[in-house]
Amino acid sequence: MTLRHIVSWKLSGETREARDGQAAEIIAALEALPALVPTLNALTAHRNELFDGDNYDVTLIADFDDEAGLSAYVVHPDHVVAGAVIKKYAVARVATDFTL
Template sequence: MAIRHIVLFQLAAADDSVRAAHAAEAKRRLEGLVGVVPGLESLTVSSNAAFHGTNYDIVLDSVFPDVAALEAYQVHPAHVEVADYIGTIRSARAGIDIEI
C-alpha cells in the first residue's frame, strides 16, 4: 500500500518578505529531491493562502510506494541536507503518514 507523507511547517521569520523567501527556498530544495531520492514518487510544496499567523506557512505532500521507501527517504543524504536547512528556518513542524 502506498504512503502519503504530509508535513506542515511554521516558518520562524517575523518579516513577511523573509518568510516568503524562506518558503520559496524550501520549496525549491524539497521539490529538487524528485528524481534524486529513490522511491519518492511525487512531491509538491505549497504555501498557505489564507489565515496567516494562524495556519502553518507551507505544506509538503509526497507519495512513496511503501513505508520502507519513506524510511529510506528520511535518511537519504539529499533529504537530510534539505531537512537541516528547513530546521534553521522553521519554528514548528507537524506531520502525518497515511495509507492511500
C-alpha cells in the same frame, strides 16, 4: 498502495515577506528531491496563502510505495540536505502518514 506523507511547518520569519523568502528556499530544496531520491514517487510543496499567522507556512505532500520507502527517503543524503534548510527556519512541524 501509496503511503502519503504530509508535513506542515511554521516558519520563524517575523514578517510575511520574510517567511515568503524562507518558504521559497525550503520549497526549492524539497522540489529537487524527486529527481534524487529513488523511493520518492511524487512530491509537491506549497506556500500557505490564507490566514497568515494562524495557518502554518509550508506544506509538503510526498508519496511512497510503503513505510520502507519513506524511511529510505528520510535518511537519503539529499533529503538530509533539504532537511538542513528546513531546520534553519522551522519553529514547528506537524506530520501525518497514511495509506491512500
